[in-house]
Amino acid sequence: MSGAPDQDECRAELGALIASGIFAKAPSLALVLEYICSKYFEGQANQIKEYSIAVEALGRPPSFDPKQDSIVRVEALRLRKRLKQYYENEGANRLTRIVIPSGQYVPMFLKNGRSAAGGEARDADSDLGRDHAADEEAALESTLAPIRERALASAPPIVVPPALVPPRRRVGVRLALLLSLSVMAVALIAGGVWFFRLRLAGKAVSVAKTTSAAQGAEPDEIRILCGSSTARHVDRAGNIWSGDRFFRGGSVFDTPNHTIFRTPDPELFRHKREGDFSYDIPLKPGVYELHLYFAETIFGEDNGAGGGESSRVFKILINGKVAMWTFDPLSDAGGSNTADERVFKDLSPAKDNMLHVQFAGLVNGAPFLNALEVVPGIPGKMRPVRIVARPRSYTDQKGVAWGADRYFTNGFAVPRSDPVTNTADPEMFKSERFGNFKYSIPATDGRYKVTLRFAETWFGAGRPGGGGDGSRTFDVYCNGLALLRNFDVFHAAGGPQRAVEKTFRRITPNAQGKIELSFVPVTNYACVNAIEVVDDSN
Numbered sequence: 001m002s003g004a005p006d007q008d009e010c011r012a013e014l015g016a017l018i019a020s021g022i023f024a025k026a027p028s029l030a031l032v033l034e035y036i037c038s039k040y041f042e043g044q045a046n047q048i049k050e051y052s053i054a055v056e057a058l059g060r061p062p063s064f065d066p067k068q069d070s071i072v073r074v075e076a077l078r079l080r081k082r083l084k085q086y087y088e089n090e091g092a093n094r095l096t097r098i099v100i101p102s103g104q105y106v107p108m109f110l111k112n113g114r115s116a117a118g119g120e121a122r123d124a125d126s127d128l129g130r131d132h133a134a135d136e137e138a139a140l141e142s143t144l145a146p147i148r149e150r151a152l153a154s155a156p157p158i159v160v161p162p163a164l165v166p167p168r169r170r171v172g173v174r175l176a177l178l179l180s181l182s183v184m185a186v187a188l189i190a191g192g193v194w195f196f197r198l199r200l201a202g203k204a205v206s207v208a209k210t211t212s213a214a215q216g217a218e219p220d221e222i223r224i225l226c227g228s229s230t231a232r233h234v235d236r237a238g239n240i241w242s243g244d245r246f247f248r249g250g251s252v253f254d255t256p257n258h259t260i261f262r263t264p265d266p267e268l269f270r271h272k273r274e275g276d277f278s279y280d281i282p283l284k285p286g287v288y289e290l291h292l293y294f295a296e297t298i299f300g301e302d303n304g305a306g307g308g309e310s311s312r313v314f315k316i317l318i319n320g321k322v323a324m325w326t327f328d329p330l331s332d333a334g335g336s337n338t339a340d341e342r343v344f345k346d347l348s349p350a351k352d353n354m355l356h357v358q359f360a361g362l363v364n365g366a367p368f369l370n371a372l373e374v375v376p377g378i379p380g381k382m383r384p385v386r387i388v389a390r391p392r393s394y395t396d397q398k399g400v401a402w403g404a405d406r407y408f409t410n411g412f413a414v415p416r417s418d419p420v421t422n423t424a425d426p427e428m429f430k431s432e433r434f435g436n437f438k439y440s441i442p443a444t445d446g447r448y449k450v451t452l453r454f455a456e457t458w459f460g461a462g463r464p465g466g467g468g469d470g471s472r473t474f475d476v477y478c479n480g481l482a483l484l485r486n487f488d489v490f491h492a493a494g495g496p497q498r499a500v501e502k503t504f505r506r507i508t509p510n511a512q513g514k515i516e517l518s519f520v521p522v523t524n525y526a527c528v529n530a531i532e533v534v535d536d537s538n
Contacts, residue, residue, distance in 0.1 A: 005096045007041060010109040013096040022086050029079045031057045032072075036107050037098070045106045053105060055231045055243070062232055062242040076105060087112070222281060222374040227252040227271035235265045236404045237393050241371070250277030250359075253368075258297045262409050262440065263339035264391075269295040274368040278358040281372075283349040287379050290318070290344040290357065291442070293371035294329040300336025305365070312365030316342075317358040319350045326362060332512050334440070341407075341442040342513055345382045381535040382444045388530045389413050389433040396425045402530065411437025411519070411526075416457040423499035429455040434527040439517045441533055443509040449536040450478065450515065451503045453529050456489040460496030474526035477518040479510045486522055499529075505536055 005013070014037050023030040035057035039048050050072045054060040058071060066072065080100050087097045099108040223241040225233060233241040244252070250273040260266045297303060299311035309331045316324040323344055333340035349355050355374060359367035377383065386402040388394045391413070394402045405413055411433045420429040432455075458464055459471035469491045476484040483504050493500035509515050515533060519526035 005109050005111055009096050010037075010098075011041065013094065013098060013109065016094070017086070017091070017098060020086065020090065022082055022090075026078065026082065028058060028075055029082055032075050032079055033098070033107075036100075036105055040107050048105045050105070052231050056229055059245065062240060072105075076100060220284070220376050222283075222372075224279075224372045225268065225271060226273040226369045226371055227254075233267055235268070236391065236406075241268070244271075244273065246279050246281050247273060248278045248280065250275040255295075255297045258295075258337050260295050260297075261335070261338045262333075262407065263295075264404065264406055268293055268371045269297075269339060272368045272370045275366045276360055277367070277369075278356060279372060281355040281357070281374060282353060283355050283374065285349065285353070287377040288347045288349075288355065289375050289377035289383055290347055290355070291373040291375070292316070292342045292344075292357075292369060293373070294333065294340045294342075294368070295338060295370055296330040296333065296336045296340075299365060300330050303336050307364075310363060312368075313363035314359055314361050314367035316367075317356075317360065318344060318347060319356050320358075329368075334512070343382060343442045343444050345377055345444045346380060347377065378535075381537065382446065382448075384535070385441055385443075385533040386530070387439070387441075387532075388428055388431070389528060390431040394428060396428065402428070405431075405433065407439045407441050408433060409438045409440070411435035416455075418457065418497060420455045420457070420497050420499050422493065423455075426499075428453065429457070429499060429529045432457065432527050432529045434525040435519075436521050436526065437519050439515075439531060441515045441517070441531070442513055443515050443533065444513065445509070447505075447536045448507045448509075448515060448533050449503060449505050450483075450507050450517070451501055451532040451534075452476065452517075453499060453501045453531075454489045454493070454527065455499045455529055456493060456496045459490055459524075463496050470523065472524045472527070473522040474524075475518075475520045475522060476526070477516075477520065478504065478507055479514075479516050483517075489527065507533075507536070 014033070018030060018034070023033075032053060035053060036048050039045060039052075050066045051064060053072045053076075054064045054066070054069070055062060058075070060069070060071070080102065083098060083100065087094065091097070094112050097110050097112045099110055100106075101108060221239075223239055224244060224246070225241050226244055226247075228243045230241070230243045235241065253272050253274055254270065255272060256270055258269075260269045263269065296312065298305045299307040301308070305311065309328060311328075311330065313326050313328050315322055316327055324342075327342075329340055330336055332342070347355060357372070359369060361367050375383065386400065387405060387407070388402045389405045391404055393404050396402060412435050413431060413433045415431045416429065420426045423429065456463075456472065459467045461468065465471060470488060471490060473486045473488050474484075475482060476487060484502065487502075489500060490496060492502075507515060517531065519528060
């Protein structure tokens with residue numbers, strides 16, 4: 001027998017291996033093998049790294065440090081040993097064999113026409129390499145096995161990342177994996193049930209009754225891309241998002257072809273968890289703020305299912321209490337394919353040190369969620385929202401952080417290079433948004449102080465636009481009510497290149513939990529440099 005096995009043979013071998021029962025008492029090995037083979041089949045062998053295996057296959061947090069935690073190396077050594085035993089015994093007559101060469105994690109699929117002694121030893125490992133691996137395994141096992149066994153004995157169920165199952169896998173392989181892993185978990189964790197329910201549906205992968213365990217202390221800020229297998233995503237503000245974890249139930253869908261409006265970070269909306277599902281997020285004691293992100297890409301104008309408002313309605317519960325009875329993401333966003341964010345303040349973990357967020361269907365389409373964010377809160381208040389019309393975050397002279405431009409619809413952001421006076425923070429005015437545009441800033445119930453900062457950098461003597469008073473006038477509305485009429489930045493500031501700010505008190509969000517600021521041109525374009533929204537309850 002010559003030549004390498006084709007991919008169908010490789011997939012079939014993986015399915016047979018999983019179904020053979022050799023991992024019945026070592027489900028973590030099945031997870032590692034499943035993950036690295038999936039990446040191999042998807043042409044992403046270069047992404048099979050120690051860090052990605054730990055986070056995406058074994059459920060370690062994004063803060064995982066290979067220098068401090070040897071779990072991947074230990075599991076890889078155990079996996080090599082288990083594969084060797086299998087192909088020397090019950091799998092000796094298999095047409096294809098799977099090999100994990102010593103010192104790496106990318107799998108090899110070999111024709112099994114050679115003897116067991118001549119195949120793996122000479123094609124994948126040298127005798128010296130095997131002896132070295134055995135010595136290393138023995139040393140690691142003697143040191144870490146007691147620790148690992150104690151941890152597994154007391155650990156709650158472990159998350160099974162949905163990305164472990166590639167979308168185009170054969171149904172037979174999926175069913176084999178389903179049955180095998182169900183048996184594995186019963187043997188490993190008393191009362192812990194691992195249940196895979198997978199189906200082909202475009203790019204959907206359904207995972208039901210899966211749970212996740214807290215892997216050590218979680219950071220104070222938790223950001224999750226729901227339904228995503230991405231190990232790490234950094235948004236424009238520099239925040240780090242992990243792939244999906246801490247979930248129970250639901251199905252996973254990709255939405256890669258949709259243009260998502262009103263966000264500079266469309267990656268937050270490229271995946272979603274859908275169905276009746278929940279998130280159980282481990283937190284330290286304290287007060288937190290929860291942000292939920294949605295974008296309706298199924299119902300509404302220009303979407304496949306058509307319809308509009310009321311096409312999908314569901315309720316959201318937090319720690320068992322209803323936070324929203326009838327949430328319609330399309331209506332809340334004001335349209336389909338539009339980023340929507342809901343904020344909940346003054347939250348604390350339940351008695352089990354978890355924040356429980358549940359989604360339950362009411363009308364038509366199932367509930368869904370694109371992303372979830374938990375950050376430290378301020379008792380009784382929403383965290384301030386500060387925006388500069390720049391592509392990156394900014395820290396002012398007082399050390400206060402301002403986020404990059406976001407929540408906007410329409411308009412155009414441009415840099416401004418000349419210095420602005422009458423301010424302690426001239427860098428804040430190095431960019432502006434101009435045009436006919438709107439900001440929809442999410443907020444919780446309460447009253448807020450809204451401050452708008454401007455500088456006229458286009459019109460005036462010596463400026464590119466010439467003119468002066470009256471060259472630019474515009475209106476500013478908040479939730480439909482006028483804050484400024486015929487506002488002239490040049491006139492209000494007393495000339496060009498001078499900062500001016502306008503503050504408005506006791507502003508309340510609209511019914512959709514938004515502070516909508518509309519900038520409407522009267523003469524030439526409207527403009528703004530920075531926006532600040534802070535609590536005004538006192």
